[in-house]
Amino acid sequence: MGNFFPRWTNWLVLKLAIALFFILVGVSLGVSYYFTPKYTRVGYEPTQPVPFSHKIHAGQLGLDCRYCHSFVESSSHSNVPTNQTCFNCHGTGKGNIRSNSPKLEKVIQAEATGTPIPWVKVHKVPDYAYFNHSVHVNRGVSCVSCHGKINEMEVVRQAEPQSMGWCLDCHRNPENNLRPLDQITNLNYDASQLDRATFYKGLLDKGVKAEEIAAEIPGGGLLEKAPDLQQILALAEKTYGGAVAQQEVGLQLKKHWQVSPPESCAACHR
């Protein structure tokens, strides 16, 4: 019997296996990054029919989000404003601000014909997922948590993947995103800007018991007698340091507002 297979074939199987391993690892890494909403959706920035700048309106001018998206606190949808809203400022005989700017051409046209402006949808939740804006913004979740810093965007861009896993991350750990209700539309908010004394006093004023507040501060533990505000502040400073931390605010609000985000399918799928 002669040698049918030359010597180099002895290692072929092993080489192939190693090569295959690297290919597989590469493919799975590639798929897990490029095929997920993190890559496919984040950064989506379609051109809009009207060159409306959120940066100017929400950023420079400091308009509140709810001036235009007026039903965000009462409806599942955050409405796109009607022409009437635009014309409150830009309309002739109303605000008269740049009322003949060529950029407003399509708005004026829509007003005359009654045909709405076809705004391009940026954030798209699938049909089978029922997201509700009102329940989030009424319960301490800010616009910025899902939409990013709109006040810095000339044209709106998708900032977060808005995939199911991403939703669940927050539903499982809501404390990372909760903030006081007066800060919901403050897109530049950071927990460190809060005044600790005011925050805790606000909770106490709402009727939350001091010992319950203390129990939510790690290291606070169960106290024998109800602490006063100063003791709470001292305890918080010991745990979180000088500046107010997001965890600190989030845990308190989660507990005392009874924030229990649903994790069952029926919450979003019906």
Add this chain to the structure above:
Amino acid sequence: MKRIWQHPQEPKTGRRYWRSVGELERRSEFMNKLGVEFPAGDTMNEEERDNSRRDFLKIMGASLGAMGLVSCRRPLTTILPYTKHVEWVIPGKPLLYATAIPKPNGGAQPLVVTTHEGRPTHLAGNPLHPTAGGGLDSFAQASILDLYDPERSQRPLRHGKNGVGWSSVNRAIRAATESVSAKGGEGLAVVVGASSSPTFTRLLGELKKAYPQAMVVEYDAISRDALKAANAELFGADVLPVVNLSKALRVFSLDCDFLGVNPVGADSVKEFMVNRDADKGVDSMNRLYALENRFTVTGGFADHRKPLAASLIPVAAALLAAELGGTQVSALAATASEDLKTWVKVAADDLKKFQGKAVVLTGSGYGAEVHALVATANQALGAFGTVIDLVKPDTVTPAGMLPDLVAAVRGGKVSTVVALTPSDLFYDAPGASALKDLFKDKKVSLIHWGHSPNATARHSDYHIPAAHPLEAWGDLRTADGTYSIVQPMIQALYGGASAIEVLLALLGKKKLGLEEVKPADPAAPPAPAPVDAAYAAVRETFEKIAGGLDEQKWNLTLRDGFLKGSTFAKGGSLNAGAVNGIASKATVLSAPTAEALEVVLVPDSTLWDGRFASNAWLQEAPDPITKLTWDNAAWLSSKTFQGLGLKEGQMVKITVGEKSISLAAIEAPGHVSNSITIALGYGQTKLGFVGSNSDGKGRGFDAYKLRSDANQYVLTGAKVEKLDEIYELAITQEQNTMEGRAIYREATAEEFKKTPDFAQKTGMDGHIPQNISLYKGQVDRKTPENPEGFDYENLHQWGMTIDLNKCIGCTSCIVACQSENNISVVGKDQVRKGRIMQWIRMDRYFAVPKWGKDEAESDDVMIKPTAEQLENAEMVSQPVACQQCESAPCETVCPVNATVHTEEGLNAMAYNRCIGTRYCANNCPYTARRFNFFDYNKRPLDELYMGPLSTPSKTGMRESLQLQKNPNVTVRMRGVIEKCTYCVQRLESAKINQRQKQRDSKNFRVPTDSVKVACQQACPAGAIEFGDLGDEKSAVNKVKASPRNYQVLKYVGTRPRTSYLARIRNVNPDMPNAAAIAAWSGKQF
């Protein structure tokens, strides 16, 4: 080791519940279907399969190529905001309006309409309404689909053809009135239907004033002329009796289906249920006696029922009148059989004990003598002024009857007929085709107004499409007179006109059709909205009724849906003299025999007189008694049926005099022998797919052909002949069966007093062994010992109860569920295959007290019941939907976790996850799951098997139907299992609304009983309670504490959240055969 679960054996003796005679006798047709939830077998024939395989490959090849192209880009979607803001509308939030809709037999159903961005999507009863508040019947519930019906009449027709505009209709109306105005309206005839609209009546009066010689004729296919004539004679003209059953403790029905298609008051079901609460004490419960030839929902609900031929109802009325001390009509009463005499006597003795609290009712189709006798019986019982109010309605117009019109046309006195009746003259009038020819011969110009392109529309000179009651202004009164404004909530989709608008057009006050909108000139100031003439007319009527046009009062009436204190004036009394006059005219009757049968024509429980034929929800809603969908049939008693040697669906030829029809026959337990019942309203042609099938030949069989007078409901001397052909009927009674499990529980009042918790001990429920498994799963209340349990403290825990002592089996809940949850219609062929999609299934069981020949001890379950036993069968109804088991068998078998439990105790469905293995459905002991075998929403129902090759114009969801869909519920596609989820969309939105209010507080619980599910809202009897089990004050918790509360199949250990309350039959122990009624099935074993 595989353990095979043995269900507890059925008791060998005592009572048994069964759905069909086939089940009772273990006929092979039933046994083959048993346990096969999804029947196997070919879904298509050889040819279809060959073609479709080839085509499938072709299309797959093409679409693979196309897929590569489309999948690269994210599709561009746009958001279109309103340009001008619409008052009250918040995008994403439903807006509710109060209005009313006419009931098919006159009267009004007050409504609350849910609209989403201007489209009405769901109807519910108006809970604030003083008399007819609460639920609604399936006709009203389904009428939302009529609005979006793609087959409804959409444009004016000229001689049945398209191509005329509204302007020519307006010209025709003007021409018609101008031609007769010189002669004071001579030659003009207006045909109207029963209407409770004061504006309509007022305008009709104005028309009469403007054209004094014009003829006004009232015609309804389900005519009440005999009743009206009798009432006029008995109580005086313009006086109507209105029955308030909430004041009655004893009710005797002489074939009056007051819980079904023959209501007698503003809301007979609700009023009857007021005294039906067994938990308030059985002594204060009402008692219902019923005599009828066939089962109706009323008969099924009766405490005592006796089958009696409809031709003998006058005899029974005479007996009753005599017993109660009223009129003696010995000629009639003497012919009664002995057992009928005893039956009526014992019942009458019971009624007599309840002076002022008892009432006798009779079907509106019976002759004047029956109504006269019943009136004397009621007089003797002191019912007038207590249970029965005599009122003077203002909505009665003196009008002629159809024969007057026919005579006038024949005499050439009428040149123009305007038909405003919702009935279909050329289909349902006696001698319809002859009438059509007569109109043609005499060159009568017919202007027809109607909702569908029906026979009259096709043969009229001009057809005017009707506006849906949600599209136009109007007003209505409920039976007791409470005034409601009908307000439009959507612009007429196809520009249709309401009957009021047609009258206004006849009076020259309105132009019909859509106003032409000129493009607005941006510079011009906004033009004032033109005043709608109908709106102005309604306001004028309102001014008269409310005593002044107070803007605030008007707005409050619009908001509440009714005008407070607007009931009819009371007045009138029984004219005793007239009674004897009418009663003496009664002729002696004989019982039907096998040679001369009787035929009883009844309004259909789903199509009424046929006007709902195009409504797919109603076509597919199973009849409460026969469970027949999409067709009608001749109901025969077992004796007659088996005597003729018929099979289910076998054709028979029924001859009455010179008229005859052929139709399919079915065996109806509880039906009297030698009697045939046929539902009217079927067999209409050329109405489109839903109304008359794709071949246009009609669904079911037209029984109007047997009538020679619109008041004929009982035809005697009929002959029946067996034909060879077998017609395919779609009957759901043997589908999704839970055969052989003791799931229905009932007892007599006496038994209940002795053993209040009988329902909890029936079968083996009293001694179920404890669950000793270490793994208990997520069940029960969360406690330190049961950490996996449900959290009642910090979450809502939803639960439901269904009171079988109130459920009449009317199918209103089924239609409500269909409307709320976007449930698709599957069509007759698919229903035959057991693929009906309705989430709620209304199980209807028959029962015979002692069903074997030798009921003592016999192992043979195949004992044939006697014909007499079948005739005297009892009937019960039980709605079954997903029971939301805490320990749900379906969840553990789902390979993809598409059905999982929520922390609030719901058995949730994630439709987008379902891959359609159907394991869950196989594992569900309640057979509550449904599978989408096809894309029922996208594919035309008559071309399901064509797949993507179906006719393009019919493929895809019709645009108008898209508007009806509830935006908060997924529209399911092919290959997905679906089922009841306790209207989870309503629960979520209630929770969200509460959180909007809660904001930074802990007050998470939705206000007690503020959230209602669709079936609960629809139930006219209030049988369904739903709510938060974690809320101690909730109604559902109170009801669950009742001793009658039991869980279906408790021994399986599924721990359902839905429980039932056992039915209590308030049996009169003195009645013959009382011991056998509801002989307690609660044997323990």
